[in-house]
Amino acid sequence: MFRAIIWGGGAAVAAGLIGLVVIVVYVARVSQDLPDYTQLAEYEPPVTSRVHAGDGRLIAEFARERRIFVPIDRIPPTLSNAFLAAEDAHFYEHGGLDFLGIVRATINNIGNVLRDDRLEGASTITQQVAKNFLLSSDQRLERKVREMILARRIERAFEKDEILELYLNEIYFGRRSYGVAAAAMNYFGKSLDELTLAETAFLAAVVNGPSRFHPIRHPERTLDRRNWVLSRMAAEGFITQEEAEEAAREPMQVIERFSGEEYVAAEYFVEEARRQMFDTYGDDQLYNGGLSIRTTLDTRLQLAARNALRSGLEDYDRRHGYRGALGQIEAGEGWAERLDAFEGTPPDINEGWMPAVVLEVSDDSVRIGYLIQPEDDGNNFIDVENQETEEDAAPEPAEGIIALSELEWARQSLEDGLMGPTINRPSDVLSVGDVILTEALLDEDGNAAGFGLRQVPAVNGGLLALDPHTGRVLAMAGGYSFRQSQFNRTTQARRQPGSSFKPFVYAAALDNGYTPVSMILDAPFVASGGPDLRFYRPQNYSERFYGMSTLRLGLELSRNVMTVRLAQEMGMEPIAEYGERFGIYDDLEPVLAMSLGAGETTLWRLVTAYGALVNGGARIEPTIIDRVQDRDGNTIYVHDPRASDEYDVDEWQPRMDEPEVPELGEEVISPVTAYQVVHILEGAVQRGTGTALRSLGRPLAGKTGTTNDFRDAWFVGFGPDIVVGAYVGFDSPQQMGAGEAGGRVATPIVRDFLEVALQNYPVAPFRVPEGVSLVPIDARTGEPSVLGRPGTILEAFQPGTEPSRSGNNQETGLTFTGSTVPGDADDESTDEDLGGIY
Numbered sequence: 001m002f003r004a005i006i007w008g009g010g011a012a013v014a015a016g017l018i019g020l021v022v023i024v025v026y027v028a029r030v031s032q033d034l035p036d037y038t039q040l041a042e043y044e045p046p047v048t049s050r051v052h053a054g055d056g057r058l059i060a061e062f063a064r065e066r067r068i069f070v071p072i073d074r075i076p077p078t079l080s081n082a083f084l085a086a087e088d089a090h091f092y093e094h095g096g097l098d099f100l101g102i103v104r105a106t107i108n109n110i111g112n113v114l115r116d117d118r119l120e121g122a123s124t125i126t127q128q129v130a131k132n133f134l135l136s137s138d139q140r141l142e143r144k145v146r147e148m149i150l151a152r153r154i155e156r157a158f159e160k161d162e163i164l165e166l167y168l169n170e171i172y173f174g175r176r177s178y179g180v181a182a183a184a185m186n187y188f189g190k191s192l193d194e195l196t197l198a199e200t201a202f203l204a205a206v207v208n209g210p211s212r213f214h215p216i217r218h219p220e221r222t223l224d225r226r227n228w229v230l231s232r233m234a235a236e237g238f239i240t241q242e243e244a245e246e247a248a249r250e251p252m253q254v255i256e257r258f259s260g261e262e263y264v265a266a267e268y269f270v271e272e273a274r275r276q277m278f279d280t281y282g283d284d285q286l287y288n289g290g291l292s293i294r295t296t297l298d299t300r301l302q303l304a305a306r307n308a309l310r311s312g313l314e315d316y317d318r319r320h321g322y323r324g325a326l327g328q329i330e331a332g333e334g335w336a337e338r339l340d341a342f343e344g345t346p347p348d349i350n351e352g353w354m355p356a357v358v359l360e361v362s363d364d365s366v367r368i369g370y371l372i373q374p375e376d377d378g379n380n381f382i383d384v385e386n387q388e389t390e391e392d393a394a395p396e397p398a399e400g401i402i403a404l405s406e407l408e409w410a411r412q413s414l415e416d417g418l419m420g421p422t423i424n425r426p427s428d429v430l431s432v433g434d435v436i437l438t439e440a441l442l443d444e445d446g447n448a449a450g451f452g453l454r455q456v457p458a459v460n461g462g463l464l465a466l467d468p469h470t471g472r473v474l475a476m477a478g479g480y481s482f483r484q485s486q487f488n489r490t491t492q493a494r495r496q497p498g499s500s501f502k503p504f505v506y507a508a509a510l511d512n513g514y515t516p517v518s519m520i521l522d523a524p525f526v527a528s529g530g531p532d533l534r535f536y537r538p539q540n541y542s543e544r545f546y547g548m549s550t551l552r553l554g555l556e557l558s559r560n561v562m563t564v565r566l567a568q569e570m571g572m573e574p575i576a577e578y579g580e581r582f583g584i585y586d587d588l589e590p591v592l593a594m595s596l597g598a599g600e601t602t603l604w605r606l607v608t609a610y611g612a613l614v615n616g617g618a619r620i621e622p623t624i625i626d627r628v629q630d631r632d633g634n635t636i637y638v639h640d641p642r643a644s645d646e647y648d649v650d651e652w653q654p655r656m657d658e659p660e661v662p663e664l665g666e667e668v669i670s671p672v673t674a675y676q677v678v679h680i681l682e683g684a685v686q687r688g689t690g691t692a693l694r695s696l697g698r699p700l701a702g703k704t705g706t707t708n709d710f711r712d713a714w715f716v717g718f719g720p721d722i723v724v725g726a727y728v729g730f731d732s733p734q735q736m737g738a739g740e741a742g743g744r745v746a747t748p749i750v751r752d753f754l755e756v757a758l759q760n761y762p763v764a765p766f767r768v769p770e771g772v773s774l775v776p777i778d779a780r781t782g783e784p785s786v787l788g789r790p791g792t793i794l795e796a797f798q799p800g801t802e803p804s805r806s807g808n809n810q811e812t813g814l815t816f817t818g819s820t821v822p823g824d825a826d827d828e829s830t831d832e833d834l835g836g837i838y
Contacts, residue, residue, distance in 0.1 A: 187215075478492075
């Protein structure tokens, strides 16, 4: 018996030794090709590139993994403690492995297996760093052993805070969020120091399993996990029990980032910024490099641009009839379910528009059915605790009426802007089962007044606004809807500018011996049309001729025949040169038709050229990027690099003289010529084709443009410090309809935008450069006049080109030069002070 015990004990010892040897050999084998853990010291994770508007608002992020790296000393202690309490309470005590935790987890998992519950882990934060950075996530024993070995080595090589910093910046939280800073932004729209205790606990809860603890799909489970983290923080002494209980009562709310009309309005702008950054810095730097991109966008003006463009396109669309229903469904019992499942509704429709189905058509109205969506509280927070079930949250069916009066606009839309017969009854427009877009209407007192029929316009366009003195693009609307078409009509659509090119024809004339009062014959004109056209015979829009007229009237009233005659007298070579000098064209063919804007260009180029006129003849390349910084905060691009060698920015004091900096841009024409054109275009707003802007009551100027057969409509309007251009046309060129000229289609869009934009600009006249001679003349005849006489204006001349005077006019006529002109920014004179001149 004793011998058996000895033999048994010896066998056990031998087996133990063999087992130990096997374990040592196994550990040695799996340790042979371990990753180099020292690479963690040079950790540079992929970091989100962030895009800010000029007013500081975050408008977009570019990333494959959304991550914002935050050093450990910038992470609030409460946040670190939440993760320690939830994941590794003894982190600062163990050497990489928590043996007590392993034993506890082993015991607990026996019960978990019997209950078929989720197994409990015992990995320390150091082990998770080893797994996340250096190993795969498979569940094999070999990976676990390698993880434990690496954890021990990492603990010997790095400080505890360094390990915790790696962990908090690398872990995945769902929503494409990597690291605590990105998670705080994507779940709550907050920086780390703005988080509440409950939100901090939420982040520590969700990291345990982003899909399992999903705040929308599994709200109760996620809430329980969050409150468990709070209880663990209290148990570990990080917070008091009272603080934990108070935080547990806080509603669990998460946000949908980059939602709302301000972000939707900026989609074309953001995409243009992405393209430019991609072309400059490449794929890896843009999506992984953590660039900080400060753009020129003014979010208030961007929203105004989108609203003005959409409103203008919709107004045009309603003038040209109805193109039919979105589709058809069965209108009988169960229509609500079929309407809810209908997939033909266009994306990004106006707020307040909704799909509906025609249930009944009578002699004077249409009965429709629509769906009332679950009530929205008006912000982008999602109250997780109060979310309804899918069945409870289903849209509620409702009915309404469209009166015949709301269908009168909906005549059949035909080609070339034509329309079908007048609407006499609702059945001329709609049929039972039609799926349509509708909008609830209100009367003057704000009471419900039925519904109106709506449709997304087929015509499209763009709007671009920039600062002419810096080239900063303030707003860009590239089309009706980015989600319906990503084609950017401000930068990519090449179309004929029509008469909006004329100011540059007249600028060339003013630099080639003509003055604003030079007389040009407005009479029938015929010229050789070249190989493809036997005769070229331009017509005025009115199809009338007006005889001898001043150059000013030719531009103010956009006279085609005068412009072509001027081009023939002067020659097309200087006009072609000016078109290229201003950047409107790369290579303009010097034929007469080009003087009327027959060449193709983009809104981007045309608005830039007008900016040079406002900027005293200096052309500045427009930009949507102000500054770019790398992940370390170093500036790697700046749009305005001007600096003064005489001053140190850090040493400059308010009482010191302001530093002199060089002017931006390249001078393409003299300041005097530029002002002459601007001054004439002021007259186009006061008396010519841009009178729609007069209602704004500001010193404004502008020029319309319309191409043959009304295929393209343009307007560029500007004040002393802002230039805005709008273009409207079909993407596949076709006639927009008789009378749909720039003044009717495009000018109201610019007006509506400027009505909002100019609220932040002081009322000021255009700047008059030195060397301008302002002389009273008769606006129609160009003859010298006197101030106070009806029809008299102050005309701008190059010194020495003023018209001669005779008789008593010489005594009362006045000439103003440069900054001495009445009404200048330093003079409080008004038009009334000058006897009513305008």
